[in-house]
Amino acid sequence: MAGVAKVAIAVVLIAMVANVRYTTESAVTCELVVSRLTPCASYLIKGGPVPKSCCTGVQSLYKDADTTTDRQTACRCLEQAATLVPGINVDNAVNLPAKCDVSIPYKISPVFNCSTYFIH
Numbered sequence: 001m002a003g004v005a006k007v008a009i010a011v012v013l014i015a016m017v018a019n020v021r022y023t024t025e026s027a028v029t030c031e032l033v034v035s036r037l038t039p040c041a042s043y044l045i046k047g048g049p050v051p052k053s054c055c056t057g058v059q060s061l062y063k064d065a066d067t068t069t070d071r072q073t074a075c076r077c078l079e080q081a082a083t084l085v086p087g088i089n090v091d092n093a094v095n096l097p098a099k100c101d102v103s104i105p106y107k108i109s110p111v112f113n114c115s116t117y118f119i120h
Contacts, residue, residue, distance in 0.1 A: 028061075028070040030077040036061040037078075040096065045087045055100035062102045075114035082110075 036057035043050050065071045082088055094108045106112070 028065050028073045033061060033074050033077040044092050047089060047092050050099045058096060058100040058102055072114050079114055
């Protein structure tokens with residue numbers, strides 16, 4: 001049953017990405033964000049141990065998003081995905097970067113606005 005849930009989440013994320021395009025000069029795309037973070041879906045919903053593949057994706061995305069435009073694009077993709085994937089536990093999302101040894105200069109929250117925040 002857990003495998004079916006992961007596939008369903010992946011399908012929803014891929015469908016979301018197919019419909020979202022940002023006109024920026026960003027090297028980061030929603031497709032990249034989804035591919036990096038799909039292994040995190042189970043943890044984000046249920047908690048428990050963070051899969052190594054999830055942390056690998058989080059760390060890779062952090063390295064990929066090395067400009068303000070890249071970080072804002074990744075943030076917007078995550079905002080959109082969060083609205084389309086039911087059951088994400090906000091506390092799990094807040095704790096994920098630290099659990100993967102990634103330090104971000106802002107706090108993840110449901111009211112975070114990527115468009116108005118200048119991400120360093």
